[in-house]
Amino acid sequence: MNKKTCVVFGANGYIGRHLVYFLKNNGFKIKASDIQDNFGSFDIDYFKSDIVNVDDLKGIDWAVEYVFMFAGITGTRNGFDNYEKFVKVNEIGLLNILNEIRKSNFRPRVVYPSTRLVYKGSNLPLREDSQRESKTIYAINKIACENILEAYLNSFDIPYTIYRICVPYGNNLGTDYSYGTIGFFLDQAKNKGTINLYGDGSLRRTFTNIEDLCNQIILSCLNGKSANQIYNTIGEEFSLKEIASMIAVKYKADLTTSKWPDLDLLTESGHTVFNSQKIEKDFNLKLNNSFTNWLACI
Helix, strand or coil, X not given: CCCCEEEEECCCCHHHHHHHHHHHXXXXXXXXXXXXXXXXXXXXXXXXXCCCCHHHHCCCCCCCXXXXXXXXXXXXXXXXXXXXXXXXXXXXXXXXXXXXXXXXXXXXXXXXXXXXXXXXXXXXXXXXXXCECCCCHHHHHHHHXXXXXXXXXXXXXXXEEEEEECXXXXXXXXXXXXXXXXXXXXXXXXXXXXXXEECCCCCEEEEEEHHHHHHHHHHHHCCHHHCCEEEECCCEEEEHHHHHHHHHHHCCCEEEEECCCHHHHHHCCCCECECCHHHHHHHCCCCCCCHHHHHHHC
């Protein structure tokens, strides 16, 4: 088996396409896949697959070092209305891949992105062993998938590494930016001239530039110590108001607050700031980007 070979599912997603880009820069031989007909960013060995359809996974060569499982759907309130789709894509999709691997003669490590939303919010930085909580279908999916990976390790010796991701930002592959919290604030500032925060904006998060996020995943994966481990990713701590205020200043936008919508308040996790000492100590990793420098350059 050649070193640094991988399959990437979810290659057209926000994190997925950046991961492919940085894997390529790190010398990986990549087979990328997603549900779309083509890979939308640059030339890569690409094949179309729907992970919910087992037939689409037949014939995949699992003789690789890593399988990056970044296919899935996200959301908070919409999960309650589309629970069947969330379960099929986020859980059955992973199970389909794992079952195809277990029927093969190979045992690539499955690299999986989890989320801050598996945690019960806390005023203290969250460690990997902090209390978990599921306020959304998406969070339930992620907790289930973490447990599924553990089960397939125990029963079929399929190794894994799980990365719990807080709030990623940035775009190395274009000028458009519409992803997640930062994208929402940027859109409001540029197109509406006002950023609106629910509540007082005091909720705190860990924010990680997409380049730093991908490099943390790739560099730690290359070290055998990361096998069968869960890691919080490294980032910078800000409140939502601090982030929104910096964006508002740059784009000369107003900053307003409003009452939380009832369902949003019920599903809000609270403060989710990561204690990332585990990944920092295991691999001596540090950030190369800061939010303030990134914002100044866009």
